[in-house]
Amino acid sequence: MATESRHRGSTDSELVKTARAGDPSAFHELVDRYAGFLFALAVSLSGNAADAEDMVQETLAGAFRGVAAFEGRASVKTWLTRILIRQAARHCRTARRRRATFLPLEAAAESHAAGASGHTAADTRLDVMAAIGSLSPEHRAVIVLRELQGLSYEEMALALEVPRGTVESRLFRARREMQELLKEYLG
């Protein structure tokens, strides 16, 4: 269900303003623009597509409810990322209680533990996913936001609601951990 191109030329801020005025098609345009980005981010954070879809749906619901309060101090992308990160943290807590979290990542971790020999592209991908999945939620978030989504430190600080210095220190420690987990690839 793609939206009409009526809003295609509008900036994100204009879309937010129009959505706030009660035009749902403007919000649908924002969904078209950012759903793919949010979905990829959610898959990297949760480890599976089903949980990722739930997280994106909850993120968009939160954004829809909060659009009137959005002040535009951060970009729409950063605002949505921030909501998704909160949803991911909530989801992680719930999933941990259910003891069913990160199933594909856990499967990948098992494969990693079994020892990846030959290092085909699929093995490498599984090992990288396993390494990301084994990080703490804070470290996973900085690695995914920086390495996979390419956010700047400033954008990450806004999305994670922490000072820039915290982003840098988390990233430093997360990278050290990743280097240790992927040492057989890094030589």
Next chain:
Amino acid sequence: MIECRQSQALGAYHDGELPEPSRAALAEHLRACPVCAAELGRLEKMSRLIRAAERPEMPREVLDRLHRSVDLQPRITMLHVAEVCAAIAASILLVSTVWLWRVSAAREAGPIPLWETAAVAPQDPSGVAAQEQLAQWIVQDLSRKNGHD
């Protein structure tokens, strides 16, 4: 692993987040420090490795479902408001019921016995009159309870 004091800044350098003149100073340092140069090499290799990991494409039907869930939001919000209102109304009803029940239970129990109010009655300095008064109240109260009034 041999550590260099400059290694903390390598991440920011690698990410293009180190401002000048620190960036130029670290670039200069990298030419002279094999430990940092090797560490930077590992950072670059790791970034390539992570970025090469397949990024999932969002299926078309997921996008459709997301659009439909957005369409449902106004109704969900209204439902949520209705739920909150219903919860508040139920709470008020419960509190009122408990209050009314306690008031009617207190009425059925009858007036407070006179002798139970003696503690707040004015006392005379000698205490004799007060004791007599208290005795009279107890007798009156017991008589009334035994049906002698």
